[in-house]
Amino acid sequence: PYTALFRSVIDRxxxxxxxxxxxxxxxxxxxxxxxxxxxxxxxxxxxxxxxVTGTVQSLHAVVESEGLVVRVSESxxxxxxxxxxxxxxxxxxxxxxxxxxxxxKLAQRGDVPTRTLVVPVIAAGGALDESSTADGHxxxxxxxxxxxxxxxxxxxx
Numbered sequence: 006p007y008t009a010l011f012r013s014v015i016d017r018x019x020x021x022x023x024x025x026x027x028x029x030x031x032x033x034x035x036x037x038x039x040x041x042x043x044x045x046x047x048x049x050x051x052x053x054x055x056x057v058t059g060t061v062q063s064l065h066a067v068v069e070s071e072g073l074v075v076r077v078s079e080s081x082x083x084x085x086x087x088x089x090x091x092x093x094x095x096x097x098x099x100x101x102x103x104x105x106x107x108x109x110k111l112a113q114r115g116d117v118p119t120r121t122l123v124v125p126v127i128a129a130g131g132a133l134d135e136s137s138t139a140d141g142h143x144x145x146x147x148x149x150x151x152x153x154x155x156x157x158x159x160x161x162x
Contacts, residue, residue, distance in 0.1 A: 019124070021072035022111070023063040024103040026054040026082075030063050031074040039064070051082050051100035073116075075107040082106050089127070098129035 023030050033041045041064055067074055082099050085106035089095040104125030111117045146152045 018070050021066040021070040022107055023067050023074045024107040025076055026051060028076055031076060033064050034074055054100045075110055077106040096131040097127055098131050101127045101129040
């Protein structure tokens with residue numbers, strides 16, 4: 006099903022990468038199963054990745070695209086989230102940083118060929134993620150240029 010959809014839009018099928026914390030999809034792929042069994046209990050702040058089940062859709066997307074599964078840790082997710090904030094100005098949910106964490110991990114291992122286009126899909130902002138809150142006061146600014154300039158001037162930016 007994925008093959009037909011991709012071929013109607015692009016010339017070749019991209020390699021899909023499933024990112025997970027617990028490992029249910031990786032275990033199914035390693036054992037050659039066409040279904041995903043629940044893994045053991047997983048305690049993680051990355052709630053969207055903390056489930057003990059993976060989806061059969063993820064497994065099929067990886068198999069059909071000759072892709073792979075990457076397991077990431079919470080520290081790798083947090084590092085990727087910080088990179089997104091510092092380098093791109095994005096505040097994302099911990100689990101939403103998963104594609105970037107996987108891309109970093111694959112690049113560091115040498116599993117991404119040079120000049121390969123990597124497209125991470127980031128699906129959730131950080132506003133509702135309790136793991137991304139910090140102590141302190143968040144100043145709100147009216148959506149006016151003069152207010153933004155005032156705040157930046159006070160901060161010396």
